[in-house]
Amino acid sequence: MTEAARQYVPLTCHGHSRPVPHLCFSSLEKDGQYFMISACKDGNPMLRDGTTGDWIGTFIGHKGAVWQARLSPDISNAATASADFTAKIWDTHTGEVLYTLQHDHIVRAVAYPPDNSDLIATGGHEKKLRVFDLSEYNRNSNHGQNGHGQNGTTRPEPLVIPASSGHEIGEGVHKDSIKSIIWTQNPSIIVTASNKTLRWFDLPTKQVIREEVLDGEIKSCELVSLAPEYTSPNDIGGGMPVLAVAAGRWVYFWSGPNAMDELKRMDMKHMVASVGIDLKGRKIVVGEEPGTWAKVCRWDDGSDIETHKGHHGPIWSVVFSPDNKLYATGSEDGTIKMWKNCEGPYGLWRADKHVD
Template identity: 25%
Template sequence: MKPLMLQGHERAITQIKYNREGDLIFSTAKDHKPSVWFSLNGERLGTYNGHSGAVWCVDVDWTTTRLMTGGGDMTTKLWDVETGNTLGTIVCNSVVRTTNFSYSGNQASYSTDKTMGNNCELFIIDVRNVDASISSQSPVLRLTMQQQSKITSMLWGALDETVITGHENGSIRIWDLRAGKELVSINDHTNVINDMQMSNDGTMFVSASKDNTAKLFDSESLACLKTYKTERPVNSAAISPINEHVVLGGGQEAMEVTTTSTKSGKFDSRFFHLVYEEEFARVKGHFGPINSLAFHPDGKSYSTGGEDGFVRVQVFDASYYEFVFE
């Protein structure tokens, strides 16, 4: 598998996302320029200029008309995907850590960090009529995490009625948006949850944690179905849309990278069988931990974004489809 190397960011990648069709890849990094690329040939279409700090999160709606980013400059921005223009900016009290469009694209959620005397908060906003006044509009729902630790990752649940949050202490919670209260809470992880990604049908999601494991959960009951164990922190995990495969990415802490070789750093993408929990393949490449990864919606390729600032698009060989787990 010869990868496409997408080189355009000057600092570590924080998140990558495909649009629904899979022809575009959106990437954010600790430089303040979210970028969009063609997934087929790796050509950069353009950048979204407006942030003045590290951009931590990105999401695109299902029609690929709007983009949402959140950054260290304490703002959430909504963009027009095609023109790159800023549709609206929401100024927050602290760093914006997660952003997500709901499945319908009518609503969006974002969360802020617990810093500078401000509690971690979860916001739900209506994004149907976005204009410059969105910063002064009150959110549809505002939940303050009083006892709960900081939100580090977030997903929308079924029918846009719930939001699933992953927290710094390893807990996962489901929030009922109509009642504005917590429905289910579990503590299966023992450390920070770095990433959560839904399966194609929305019935399950996989979580990646600093406790060296990724876990598969039922998205309604939060029952832990499977556990994938490694010997390094897991920064991101994704479920294949066509096979019973899970890919994990991570590696040792970025600040320890220079003291070891690439071999011992464990910076590989690792493939596990979804059901049997057994590792069956590794793909090398990044010089530094993998911070984010995502499967192409057709399941024929996947992308990884690393601490080295590169996005690598790996297209599977024919042998991948012929592989049978015995």
């Protein structure tokens, strides 16, 4: 079977009622399990089994669109950024809100560092990058009890933290809304996407150390990484995470511990809404805008491999699983599709069915 013909039937995850602007996979657990969280403009982010897409739970509590959602490094918590002027931190086991970070405008972006589930960065229409250390706050003190947990025990109310108590990084630097935040493999370096500009910040000094102005407004910005046991020096990026950015007609890629080493930039000849990268298979997946298709192209020369059809709106998010065996697309049409990226059975794909 030719490479171009091997387009596996995708799994479609329903449940959302509005566009899905962002997806995120968790890290890989010891048993090989992982999870996926989806942000949605219906205000109800969802947690799913990463390999099957099966629904696990919905986080209820936002009063506006949720623009971004991420899972903490230890998968115990999830963070969401919302149009209701809050970022919320959730317990992934119970679905309860643990912390509400109260901002003064729409929150568009949240991020965790690679190795600390107590730190969270936020950004949005306030044009401020802030870092919060949740270990500084004790949810169990100075707050009343609200509701009942298992065995009749009471549980603390969510702790409301004003955004002003966060540590602002690069004060006054951003002139436009912050649409995405990436915490690099170096915990001291954070990257923001704002309008056409990527900025790298050094946390100890709170200063900008690099800026890149891209071809157009940045539509997607993700750090693509694999679980350590799946990385190889032969991967794109040499086994390091790769920062993948879609802006204007171009897609851009940086690697290295600080995500500062430019690997490549590619002119896609049309506007792009999102990009993901298969580090091992040396290919990229690009969501078109306007359009509903995802183009799969070779990393080395940009040539087309195949076109994914099935969504009914632009694809805003393309993310690869931590084992690289599938990737997911989130669309304006309110659905998530999962595409197989390996040979043989995997997840719910029991045979090598493919689209002719």
